[in-house]
Structures are given as structure tokens and as C-alpha cells.
Amino acid sequence: MSWIAWKMLTGDRSKYLGIIFGVAFASLLMAHQVSIFCGIMRRTTSQIADIHEANLWVMDPKVQYVEEAAPLHDTDLHRVRGVQGVDWAVRLYKGLVRARMPDGNFRQVVLLGLDDATLVGAPVTLVKGSLADLRRPDAVVLDEAGFQYMWPGEPFTLGKTIEMNDRRAVVVGICKAGAPFQSMPIMYTRYNQAVLFAPRERKLLTFVLARSEPGVPPAEVCTRIEEQTGLKALTKDGFTWETIKYYIRFTGIPFNFGITVTLGFIVGVAIAGQTFYLFTIENLRQFGALKAMGVSNLRIVGMVLLQAALVGIIGYAIGMGLAAAFFEVTKGSVALAGFYLPWQVMVMTAVAVMLIILLASLVSIRRVLVLEPAVVFRG
């Protein structure tokens, strides 16, 4: 019977291809859009992700997400260090700084000031130069995409200079860094250097990065820090999700993607579902004949479900292949670097496709179930 179901399905080539196209298109659209959405959300937290050594982030209680700067007092660092369960804690400056190019143009850059002694938060991979050179006066390390953005078309060269806050900065290294939300250059320097590059403000300590002692749950240390200092303390994961939630709540990004994904789903149901229903209707007589010849309702339903599952699986596979190919082709571009098809999105799309197929076959199954086998004797 499975074989007959398969032959029936593929025998009607135009409908068969139509249904597969519908499913493939819907799954491509959904997977592609959700992946890009995830990629954008990941970019909003790339600076949290890039700091590996610390597992706790301490900040002003008013801070809602990583781009928000409400600086702390210098003394807050020592208060955090004094909390039990904190292994170590260091400073981090993070801010947007205007960089003046040699040709007089300006560029906004994300400036990260790392603890002078430990360089916690420093980039892991340098494609040119060395991290040790960050200790030289006025030294900065720039990320690859940032270099290309500031000096388009030029090969990576060290020794380039820019001015920030009327101070000269020298590029001593080029590194890899997670692409930020706004595609701005990321510039690493020492904390004490950063305060010179940054615009004059009373307080400059943006975050305290800390690590919990081994064996002590980070969440528990967070609670202790909050109780003892009145500051806000989050685990790395906690801060990541808080940032993502901020973007989800306060920007139109999820809404817009949500619309496209919903459209993909509807188009899937409309094209695939409708064509599948038409296919069933056209084969109603054949199903009736099979019923008359002694095929049970259960097996008929099995046949319809099998047909639905087949087009679902084939369409889904094509859709996923196209989505993966898209990200493979675009992975070199700055605008889409780091975007990929997460397995969670593949699972989600599979569930959506299953839903489409189920919806489509449900109506069809109803039709074949109520079908009187006696219809085969009617002209």
C-alpha cells in the first residue's frame, strides 16, 4: 500500500512538484528569516560572548542591556572584590568614541578598555601584531572588519594612526571579533589608555567583570553581590538573555521577522496544503475503489499521511539545503558574517513543516474517511 501511495503521488508530477515547491519555499523562508533574526540577536550580544574569562557581569542597576552605559564608581570595583565567592574582579570600559581619521573624516568606534594588569576581555585571535604590544603607549588593537571599514581596500598594516579625544592612537594589532549589532569597528585598548581616549566624564567604569570561585554557583555569587553592593550582577548567560530580551521588547526587529515567518507559514499552508488537498480530491475515486476492494480506513489514512510525509520531508530537505547554501555563499560578506543556520532553527522549521503537512492532510483525511466506497458504482 505504501508503494501504491508513492506511485499515486509521483504519478501526478505537476501537483507533486507543486506541493514540494510550496513546502520547500515555506521552509526556506522560515528558516532563513529566523536564522537571520538569531544572527542579529547574537550580534547584539557579541561583546558579551567575546569575553571568555569572566562569568559575572556587574553593572549599574539601571542598565538594561549591554549597549547601555551607566558608569559605576571606581570604588565599586573594590566592593565587588570584597564579596565572598568572587575569585577575581576587573574593570571594563565600553563606550562609543569618535575616531578622527588622518584624512579628517570621522568614524564611530566601539572602544573597549581592558584591565591594565590582566587584559581580561582581550581578543583571542590576532591576525596581525601581538597582544603584548597593547602595553605600549597609545596602542590599540582593531578588529578585521573595523580595519576594512576604516581603510577600505587596504591590506592589513600595523602602525596606522587615528585620533580620539585629540589623542593619537596607534594600531598595533588586528584581531578577530564577533560582529557587533551596528557593524562598527571594535577597538581594544588598556583601561588607563581608554580613559584618555574617551570623552571627559566624571565616571568611566562601565562594567566590572568578575569570576566566581570554583565550586560556587555563579548565580549565587550574583545574589550576594547584589545584596552587598546594591549593584546589578548577572551571569554571562543571564546578561546575554537580558540583552536579547531588551531588543525583543523595545525594537521592531522580532515583529518584522515574525511577520515574514508567519507569511512563510501561511504561504506554505496555502500552496502546499491546497495543492495536497486538490491532489486528494482528484484521487477520491481511486481511494474509493481501494476502499471497495477491501482497503481499511486505517490503511487509507496511512496512505494519505505517507504521501503528506513524503512531500514534507522532500520539501523540507530542499528548503534547508537552500537556506544552508545561502549562508554558505554569504558567509564572506561583512553584513552577514557569522550568520548560519542553527540546528534549533532547523528543528523549529521541521515542526512548522509538520504542522503545515498535518493541516493539509487533515482536511484530505476527513474527505477520504467519510467517502462511501459505494460511490465507485456511481457514474
Added chain:
Amino acid sequence: MASVATEWAVECRGVTKDFGQGEAKVQALRGVDLEVPDGEMTLLVGPSGCGKTTLISIIAGLLDPTAGEVSVLGAEYRRMSGRAKVAFRAANIGFVFQQYNLLPALSAAENAAVPLLIAGVPRREAVRRAAALLDELGLVGRGGSLPSQLSGGQQQRVAIARALVHEPRLLVCDEPTAALDAHSGRNIMELLRRIAVQPGRAVIVVTHDSRVFDFGDRIVHLSDGRVEDVEVTNHGETDA
């Protein structure tokens, strides 16, 4: 009443069938008493709307009568569950439809093999047996053709092969010649006589095509939902 075991392949007692209710109620059958012997071809004839299709649907277990008893091959549908009826049809009844109802995506041999596939016979074996039967029905070398590549008469022969391939004890045919020209119609009837009618198998053919009446061993005349007359032609004897 008729609880005694009989030699009849099909026995109907007081079978009625109503469609719809109230004003719209149609009494398609108004008390049919009928016996169909095996080893013979019984023709069910009568004017349009007299209830031929309804009766044959009930005999084939596709439709439940409103009242009355139907016993087929010694079994009573009334005592069977829905599932048992489906299995009974699969094992014992062959169908030939006016519209052939072949699966367009399957070849002639594959179509003819369907009842064997339903019974769980492996595909190769089923198609092989079906192809052999097609040869016997005069479709030598056409087993691989799709229904769309065959003429109406050829398609009906494939349908007959499909109805006989699992060697059912009851064959029901509703207007098997209605969609065919006179010549093809006679061919089909001849084929049914020659191949289908066998000891141990009852063949019921619904027709209003008087040109093929002479193929029947007995002719049951239906009129307005009742059996009006049964004519025994002794075709079998003269033929033998």
C-alpha cells in the same frame, strides 16, 4: 427465517433501502428477495433508477440495507464488524466498475495486481501473476502500459484482471459495457463468460444493455425496487 445453510452464493430476504428522510425519502429498494447461484452469470437488469446499483452495493457489502437479510457465501453482513466486512471484501469479492477506476499512475499489470498487494503478496510476485492473467485476457505485452495508453475496452480488461486476480468467489460488475461501443462490449461479456464464470464463483452483472442479455444464465428483472421476474436462460447448458 432463512437461517438454514443454503447452496446459494448470495441470498437476499426482504431487503429494503431508503435514502434520505421525510419529504426527501427515496425508497430505492422495497423488499428484494433474490438468490444467486454460484458457477453462473446472473444479470441484474431494469430501467434506470430501479435500484440495480443500490442492490449490488448491498450485496458487495459497500452499503448497509435499511432492513432485510443478506447472506453472501454463507456469511451474514449483519453479524460482521466493519473491519470484518472490509477483510471479507478483500478476500472474497472482485469488482468491475463502469468507469474502470484504474490508478492512472500504475501500469496495467500493477493495477491488476492491487488486490494481491492488498492481501500482502510481495510486489514482484503479485505483478507477475497479474501480468500472466492479462495475457490470458488478451492483453499480451501490454502489462507495462499505463491506463492512459489503453483503449476503453483494454482498460476494462485490465479491470477484469484486477477483479479476478485474487480468485474471488463473488464477482460484481456494474454496467461493465456501458462506457464501451457495442463490439467492445460484446468482447468484454465474452471474456467474462469464458474466464470469470467458473464453478465455485458467482458472477453478478448489472446492465441495462439488452444487447448483452443473452450472455446471462439467469436474468433478474428489477423494477421500482422490487424483483419483478427471474428468467433462466440455461445459457450454461447450451454453451457447454
